Amino acid sequence: MTGHFAARAATYDRSSSWCTDSDLAEVVLATTSPRPTDRVLDVACGTGLVSRVFRGRTAEVVGVDITEEMAEQARAHVDRLVISPAESMPFEDASFDIVVCRQGVQFMNLPDAVEEMVRVTRPGGKVVLVHLCAYGPADRDEYFEILRLRNPVRRHFFLPTDLEDLVRKAGCDAVTTRRYVSVEDVDVWSDNGAIEEERREAIREVYRNASPRFRSLHAVRESDGRFTDHMLFVVVTGHKA
Numbered sequence: 001m002t003g004h005f006a007a008r009a010a011t012y013d014r015s016s017s018w019c020t021d022s023d024l025a026e027v028v029l030a031t032t033s034p035r036p037t038d039r040v041l042d043v044a045c046g047t048g049l050v051s052r053v054f055r056g057r058t059a060e061v062v063g064v065d066i067t068e069e070m071a072e073q074a075r076a077h078v079d080r081l082v083i084s085p086a087e088s089m090p091f092e093d094a095s096f097d098i099v100v101c102r103q104g105v106q107f108m109n110l111p112d113a114v115e116e117m118v119r120v121t122r123p124g125g126k127v128v129l130v131h132l133c134a135y136g137p138a139d140r141d142e143y144f145e146i147l148r149l150r151n152p153v154r155r156h157f158f159l160p161t162d163l164e165d166l167v168r169k170a171g172c173d174a175v176t177t178r179r180y181v182s183v184e185d186v187d188v189w190s191d192n193g194a195i196e197e198e199r200r201e202a203i204r205e206v207y208r209n210a211s212p213r214f215r216s217l218h219a220v221r222e223s224d225g226r227f228t229d230h231m232l233f234v235v236v237t238g239h240k241a
């Protein structure tokens with residue numbers, strides 16, 4: 001896990017268009033409505049791209065990540081940086097008003113990590129998972145295969161309802177989901193700095209052979225052998241009961 005992200009650290013911010021997508025950031029802000037007094041925890045903060053969205057809008061932003069090479073880049077964008085697994089974080093119960101995790105839970109022990117996020121959230125506070133998902137059963141198998149090829153250390157693959165269930169079962173209610181579609185050039189997205197050309201070619205092959213249903217749901221476009229995929233993000237927000 002940490003080896004994979006150490007290899008990706010230098011080029012991570014350019015590895016997907018969603019990384020620095022300000023429209024996706026706006027969806028996260030609209031969902032969380034941060035107040036100037038809020039304490040925010042960015043779980044699996046990576047290089048601090050989500051922390052930057054909250055910094056300056058809230059009283060404190062704390063970043064936590066397991067990979068030092070990624071997290072060092074976040075240092076300038078957080079008030080405090082902690083190297084720790086998300087499954088066991090060194091924070092008191094109810095320490096934060098907003099706990100956000102983007103593209104992190106796919107790598108974690110579940111449901112432990114989400115239960116830990118809820119533990120450190122104050123009652124009434126928000127737990128927010130921002131994650132790529134399959135649209136539904138019709139594209140699940142092909143999309144999960146593409147995601148597996150792109151990231152060999154990934155452990156979990158989600159439909160939107162899986163993330164809603166995780167948040168609800170960990171102790172949140174009033175769970176809401178917003179959707180956001182990110183347009184990715186597959187050749188750029190697959191060039192993540194940590195997989196071989198063989199795997200990138202295998203990803204192209206899945207797109208070449210994709211079913212009509214997958215092509216339609218993902219609005220796949222092909223030009224000169226390059227594919228564009230409309231990937232689904234969900235922003236699932238629960239309020240700690």
Ligand SMILES: C[S@@+](CC[C@H](N)C(=O)[O-])C[C@H]1O[C@@H](n2cnc3c(N)ncnc32)[C@H](O)[C@@H]1O
Binds near residue numbers: 066071087
């Ligand atoms: C795809 S990056 C997402 C980074 C950032 N949240 C973003 O949206 O740009 C995944 C991050 O999860 C971290 N990670 C993976 N497993 C973790 C765990 N068990 N605890 C904490 N961080 C973890 C990795 O080190 C990596 O920085």
